[in-house]
Amino acid sequence: xxxxxxxxxxxxxxxxxxxxxxxxxxxxxxxxxxxxxxxxxxxxxxxxxxxxxxxxxxxxxxxxxxxxxxxxxxxxxxxxxxxxxxxxxxxxxxxxxxxxxxxxxxxxxxxxxxxxxxxxxxxxxxxxxxxxxxxxxxxxxxxxxxxxxxxxxxxxxxxxxxxxxxxxxxxxxxxxxxxxxxxxxxxxxxxxxxxxxxxxxxxxxxxxxxxxxxxxxxxxxxxxxxxxxxxxxxxxxxxxxxxxxxxxxxxxxxxxxxxxxxxxxxxxxxxxxxxxxxxxxxxxxxxxxxxxxxxxxxxxxxxxxxxxxxxxxxxxxxxxxxxxxxxxxxxxxxxxxxxxxxxxxxxxxxxxxxxxxxxxxxxxxxxxxxxxxxxxxxxxxxxxxxxxxxxxxxxxxxxxxxxxxxxxxxxxxxxxxxxxxxxxxxxxxxxxxxxxxxxxxxxxxxxxxxxxxxxxxxxxxxxxxxxxxxxxxxxxxxxxxxxxxxxxxxxxxxxxxxxxxxxxxxxxx
Amino acid sequence: xxxxxxxxxxxxxxxxxxxxxxxxxxxxxxxxxxxxxxxxxxxxxxxxxxxxxxxxxxxxxxxxxxxxxxxxxxxxxxxxxxxxxxxxxxxxxxxxxxxxxxxxxxxxxxxxx
Numbered sequence: 297x298x299x300x301x302x303x304x305x306x307x308x309x310x311x312x313x314x315x316x317x318x319x320x321x322x323x324x325x326x327x328x329x330x331x332x333x334x335x336x337x338x339x340x341x342x343x344x345x346x347x348x349x350x351x352x353x354x355x356x357x358x359x360x361x362x363x364x365x366x367x368x369x370x371x372x373x374x375x376x377x378x379x380x381x382x383x384x385x386x387x388x389x390x391x392x393x394x395x396x397x398x399x400x401x402x403x404x405x406x407x408x409x410x411x412x413x414x415x416x417x418x419x420x421x422x423x424x425x426x427x428x429x430x431x432x433x434x435x436x437x438x439x440x441x442x443x444x445x446x447x448x449x450x451x452x453x454x455x456x457x458x459x460x461x462x463x464x465x466x467x468x469x470x471x472x473x474x475x476x477x478x479x480x481x482x483x484x485x486x487x488x489x490x491x492x493x494x495x496x497x498x499x500x501x502x503x504x505x506x507x508x509x510x511x512x513x514x515x516x517x518x519x520x521x522x523x524x525x526x527x528x529x530x531x532x533x534x535x536x537x538x539x540x541x542x543x544x545x546x547x548x549x550x551x552x553x554x555x556x557x558x559x560x561x562x563x564x565x566x567x568x569x570x571x572x573x574x575x576x577x578x579x580x581x582x583x584x585x586x587x588x589x590x591x592x593x594x595x596x597x598x599x600x601x602x603x604x605x606x607x608x609x610x611x612x613x614x615x616x617x618x619x620x621x622x623x624x625x626x627x628x629x630x631x632x633x634x635x636x637x638x639x640x641x642x643x644x645x646x647x648x649x650x651x652x653x654x655x656x657x658x659x660x661x662x663x664x665x666x667x668x669x670x671x672x673x674x675x676x677x678x679x680x681x682x683x684x685x686x687x688x689x690x691x692x693x694x695x696x697x698x699x700x701x702x703x704x705x706x707x708x709x710x711x712x713x714x715x716x717x718x719x720x721x722x723x724x725x726x727x728x729x730x731x732x733x734x735x736x737x738x739x740x741x742x743x744x745x746x747x748x749x750x751x752x753x754x755x756x757x758x759x760x761x762x763x764x765x766x767x768x769x770x771x772x773x774x775x776x777x778x779x780x781x782x783x784x785x786x787x788x789x790x791x792x793x794x795x796x797x798x799x800x801x802x803x804x805x
Numbered sequence: 806x807x808x809x810x811x812x813x814x815x816x817x818x819x820x821x822x823x824x825x826x827x828x829x830x831x832x833x834x835x836x837x838x839x840x841x842x843x844x845x846x847x848x849x850x851x852x853x854x855x856x857x858x859x860x861x862x863x864x865x866x867x868x869x870x871x872x873x874x875x876x877x878x879x880x881x882x883x884x885x886x887x888x889x890x891x892x893x894x895x896x897x898x899x900x901x902x903x904x905x906x907x908x909x910x911x912x913x914x915x916x917x918x
Contacts, residue, residue, distance in 0.1 A: 334871050341874030350892040351882035355875055359882060370868030392859060399822055401896045451890075452898070464893035467882070596820055601859030609865040 306587060308563045313487075313555055316527070316562030322489040323535050324482040324554060325524035326434075328500050330475045331444060332375050333511050333518075337471035338443045339366030339409060339605075344473065346516055350466035358471040360405035365604050368393075372473040373416070373608060375509035376441045377618050379475055380417025382503050382625070383436050390609050391416045393441070393602040401465050402445035410476075412599040415440035416608065422503075424495040425627060426488065434496050435480040444472040481535065489558065494551035497521050501547070502626035514545055521550050525557040527565060536561070537571040541585050544578045552583045560585070633657060637666035650678060655689055662695040664702055672698045676716050680723060691723050701729045708789055714738050740789045747780075747788060751796045754779040766801055773797050809838045 311319075337344050340357035356364045380387050394412035420436035446467040450460035477500060485492045501519050504510040511518045526538035539561070544553045561571055575588035624632070633653065634644045637660070647653055652673045659669035673688060681688040701718060704710045710718065710733055721732045733739055754776045755762050764772035773794050780793050811834045818825045818833075825833065879892040888895040 367869040371871035
């Protein structure tokens with residue numbers, strides 16, 4: 297395909313999604329890269345850490361110095377086997393690494409150590425659940441081990457690769473263990489293709505998080521997705537030419553990218569054009585893709601077995617011992633917890649969206665009721681975290697603290713309002729809730745003398761209210777609670793105030 | 806007769822980013838042909854009971870503990886770099902390939918076979 301035709305194809309207006317789906321059947325292939333959370337890299341003992349100063353998490357292996365030899369991280373291999381099992385894959389009895397050669401400065405060796413003809417895991421499946429509860433099975437082709445590449449920054453006016461004056465390379469990420477999961481072609485999804493793509497990536501993220509093999513933070517690139525999309529006429533039986541949209545790095549973006557590519561392909565095909573097999577770049581701001589690199593014979597990576605590494609042999613005993621370590625699958629765990637806690641669909645969805653399932657589970661296991669745990673995590677803790685621009689889990693509030701706060705409320709020592717203040721003081725490092733209540737003198741005024749005096753003062757200052765209560769309008773008592781709270785610096789128990797007012801008026805509460 | 810053609814060598818030279826003259830291509834076609842034919846003879850000698858191998862030693866599962874070892878400072882990392890800026894290696898602008906070069910390994914083989 298020459299560039300003139302390419303430009304012409306790019307100028308074709310995308311069809312609407314509805315029109316596209318009426319005419320064509322989408323076929324997807326999804327590749328998800330997962331960065332493992334091992335302490336060290338895949339083939340070197342340099343640290344696997346994010347956010348450090350450039351080129352400080354590297355040693356001679358990561359920099360591809362002549363004469364250096366790689367050494368396989370055993371934990372990364374175990375993580376790969378666990379992930380393979382969680383994806384219902386067969387685990388290869390024997391597999392090996394391969395060199396994938398290409399010229400690009402993101403790897404100083406001029407090859408990426410990967411797996412080619414012998415992946416560690418193959419032929420699996422994942423059941424993904426869509427928003428309406430419908431399930432869709434995604435077949436897994438393979439999951440293989442490889443290493444991540446360094447990070448390039450393109451310097452120059454545009455900040456993009458086109459028009460850059462030079463590039464700067466940080467190899468801290470080079471050699472970070474990766475597992476690439478490749479699906480079989482996903483067919484029969486129809487209009488739900490974009491939704492399935494999103495649910496699939498989300499499910500993979502949950503699985504690797506559940507296995508505790510990755511930090512799974514998409515904004516840091518721990519989980520990245522490449523989406524292959526092609527269209528065919530219904531019943532055609534032969535897939536159309538595909539495009540591959542690279543590095544779609546949020547769950548929502550996956551859905552949008554697939555939607556856009558379906559529309560773009562349909563526009564070109566309906567106008568009588570043909571799809572160019574190429575990589576596309578996802579542009580978050582416009583929710584469109586732009587042309588990247590056209591596949592060519594330069595994509596011949598001359599894979600060959602890595603001569604510096606010996607094969608991996610998995611015994612049945614080893615695989616079974618790893619299988620025994622697998623946690624409950626995320627979907628199953630969610631179902632179990634939702635039923636156990638009695639949350640509504642909406643409440644549970646909010647908890648998932650806030651990423652607080654683990655925290656609430658732990659708080660409940662420390663003795664809080666599910667409702668109390670949800671109230672604190674989704675309420676005050678989330679609010680405080682939001683105000684301080686951190687994750688709720690990052691505030692440092694322990695489950696035991698929430699249980700203690702709740703016990704103080706239950707015992708009548710503090711009310712809800714004071715409890716929220718205590719939490720904030722706790723976050724600021726003032727100690728346990730009980731200490732804070734004692735040190736700051738926040739205990740609810742239960743000394744009848746002081747409280748009675750405050751109530752009497754309020755009654756004396758608000759005779760009109762007292763008249764109303766006398767006349768039987770018990771709701772009017774509310775107007776006395778404010779002044780009493782003010783007098784006692786918010787430490788009065790509202791129920792007790794009501795009781796004293798009624799006693800003073802000779803009524804039974 | 807060798808399986809290596811001049812076209813193969815031209816292709817390999819292109820992949821390896823090596824410029825070769827007509828004379829060099831001719832010479833290399835012959836030399837690679839001899840190498841491939843020699844290996845072929847060894848393959849004929851190996852019986853069906855000899856499995857293919859990618860490693861001369863009968864070893865498997867050589868693993869390293871996941872424990873952090875030595876690491877370079879940025880100065881050490883960049884000590885032999887031809888050029889550097891902001892603690893990073895400075896390389897010429899790359900215009901022909903996009904940032905997608907890596908991390909796609911089996912795209913074409915896997916996803917849409």
